[in-house]
Amino acid sequence: MKPSTVNVKVSFFAAGVFAAVIAWSSPVCATARTPVGWTGVVTYVIDGDTVRVRPPGGGKPVTVRISGIDAPEICQPGGPRSRDVLKKRTLGQRVAVHGTRHDDYGRLLARLLVDGDDLGQWMVGQGQAWSYRDRSQTGPYALEQSHAQAAGLGLFSRTSGLRPVYPGVFRKRHGRCQH
Numbered sequence: 001m002k003p004s005t006v007n008v009k010v011s012f013f014a015a016g017v018f019a020a021v022i023a024w025s026s027p028v029c030a031t032a033r034t035p036v037g038w039t040g041v042v043t044y045v046i047d048g049d050t051v052r053v054r055p056p057g058g059g060k061p062v063t064v065r066i067s068g069i070d071a072p073e074i075c076q077p078g079g080p081r082s083r084d085v086l087k088k089r090t091l092g093q094r095v096a097v098h099g100t101r102h103d104d105y106g107r108l109l110a111r112l113l114v115d116g117d118d119l120g121q122w123m124v125g126q127g128q129a130w131s132y133r134d135r136s137q138t139g140p141y142a143l144e145q146s147h148a149q150a151a152g153l154g155l156f157s158r159t160s161g162l163r164p165v166y167p168g169v170f171r172k173r174h175g176r177c178q179h
Helices: 003-024 027-033 079-090 119-125 143-152 169-176
Strands: 036-048 050-056 062-066 095-104 108-114
Touching: 036 079, 050 095, 062 095, 079 108, 079 119, 079 169, 108 119, 119 143
Parallel strands: 062 108
Antiparallel strands: 036 050, 036 095, 050 062, 095 108
């Protein structure tokens, strides 16, 4: 083959790969591999890691569980405070919702952004939730949690005299709270 023929074939191949990547990352294909993104308004805050978000076209609000965090149960010490902090930050605010999976309770597991800030990261950084840990993994916000603990923020405050109990441990001991 002549060098110019090779260059043309390489160019067509590169263009084909580029087109395939663009098509694969389009919203139609994205649902299978990345979180779906939409925006809505927070209409209700259930607790420190669960809110209801009205979709952009209106209709029934979607119950969204913030992925990557675990806030105290509402009947657990620190639970009402965690809910109130999340409520102050989100109620009536437009949020970006990125999620595709639902948990066993039918809640959409999603990353939430308000004004570009990751709410899960923010809640853990404020000491109002733990980085969700699964078995031996520390979770996505372990660094923020260690900073909040070191600074004695929120749940990790030394003034309360109570040692914070991870929600999973609390649920095993006492069961789930009734909302």
